[in-house]
Amino acid sequence: MQETISNAKGSKSEQTRKRIEQTYLNLIFEKKWDRITVKELCSRANITRGTFYQYYGDIYELMEQIQSSILEEMSRKYQEMSGDPRPRFRIEEFIEKYDVEPPPLLLFWFDFCRTHKTAMGALLDPHNGDPYFVKKLKNILNDYIEAMMDNDGLPQDELRGYFVKTVAELHFLSARLWLESEGENALSADEVVNLLNTMRVGAGYLTYKRHCVNSDTVRRIDLPQA
Numbered sequence: 268m269q270e271t272i273s274n275a276k277g278s279k280s281e282q283t284r285k286r287i288e289q290t291y292l293n294l295i296f297e298k299k300w301d302r303i304t305v306k307e308l309c310s311r312a313n314i315t316r317g318t319f320y321q322y323y324g325d326i327y328e329l330m331e332q333i334q335s336s337i338l339e340e341m342s343r344k345y346q347e348m349s350g351d352p353r354p355r356f357r358i359e360e361f362i363e364k365y366d367v368e369p370p371p372l373l374l375f376w377f378d379f380c381r382t383h384k385t386a387m388g389a390l391l392d393p394h395n396g397d398p399y400f401v402k403k404l405k406n407i408l409n410d411y412i413e414a415m416m417d418n419d420g421l422p423q424d425e426l427r428g429y430f431v432k433t434v435a436e437l438h439f440l441s442a443r444l445w446l447e448s449e450g451e452n453a454l455s456a457d458e459v460v461n462l463l464n465t466m467r468v469g470a471g472y473l474t475y476k477r478h479c480v481n482s483d484t485v486r487r488i489d490l491p492q493a
Contacts, residue, residue, distance in 0.1 A: 283318065286312055286314070287308070287312055288329070288332075288386075289385065290308060291329055291333070292333070292389040294307070294308065294311060295392060296389060298395060299394070299395045300330060300389075300395055300396060300397050301327070301397075303326060304326070305319055305326060333390075334397070334400050337387075337390070337400075338403055338407065341404075341407055342407055344379070345375070345411050348371055348372055353370060353418045354418075355417060355420060358420045358474055358475055359475075359479050361420060361472070361475035362475070364420075365468075365471055365472075365475075368464075369460045369461060369464040369467075372414070373415070373464060373467070374460055376438055376442065377442065377456045377459060378456070387446060388443070388446040409432075409435055412435060416431065420471070421470070421471060421474050422478065424474075426470070427474070430466075430470040434467065437463055437466065441459050
C-alpha cells in the first residue's frame with residue numbers, strides 16, 4: 268500500500284512539473300524567456316507560487332533544467348547512433364562509394380525536433396528564446412556534422428570548416444521554419460531533410476572536384492529522383 272501511495276505521489280509530482288514546464292514554454296512564444304515572471308507563470312498554469320518553488324528556485328533554474336534535459340537526451344541519442352556509422356571511404360572514391368541518401372544522423376535532427384516540438388520551437392525562437400541554448404546545441408551539432416563528414420570522406424580543410432558551420436546554421440533555420448509551418452502547403456519532414464541533404468551532397472562533390480579532378484574533366488553525378 269505504501270509503495271502504491273508513493274508511486275501516485277511521484278506521478279502527480281511529475282505531472283505538475285511537466286505542466287509548469289509546458290506553460291513556461293508556451294509563454295516564451297509571447298514574451299522573452301527571462302522576462303516571464305513566476306507570478307504570471309503560476310497564474311497561467313493555475314498553481315500557487317509555493318507549488319512552483321517546490322520544484323524550482325526561479326525562472327532561470329526552470330530554464331536550465333529544461334535545457335539540460337533536452338541537451339542530455341540529444342547527446343545520448345547521437346552517441347548511440349554514432350556507434351553504427353556508414354562505411355567510410357577516401358574522397359578519391361567519391362563517385363563509386365558516396366551515398367546520396369540522407370544519413371540517419373540528419374534524419375534524427377528532425378525527428379527530435381518533432382518529438383520536442385513545443386520546447387524546440389520556443390528555445391529556438393529568434394526573438395524570445397535563449398541564445399545560449401543555441402550555442403550549447405551548436406556544440407553537439409558540430410560534433411555530429413564532423414562525424415558525418417568523416418563518413419563522407421571529406422578531408423580536414425577550409426572547405427569542410429565552412430560546410431560544418433553553414434550546415435549547423437541551416438539546421439536551426441530549417442527546423443525553425445518547419446516547426447512554424449502549418450497547413451496543406453507545409454513541407455513534410457522528409458522534404459526538409461532532403462532539402463538540407465542537398466548541401467551535404469554538394470559539399471562532397473565540390474571536395475571531390477577540388478582534390479581529385481581537373482575542372483575541365485569533371486564527371487556529373489546522376490542523383491536519384493527524390
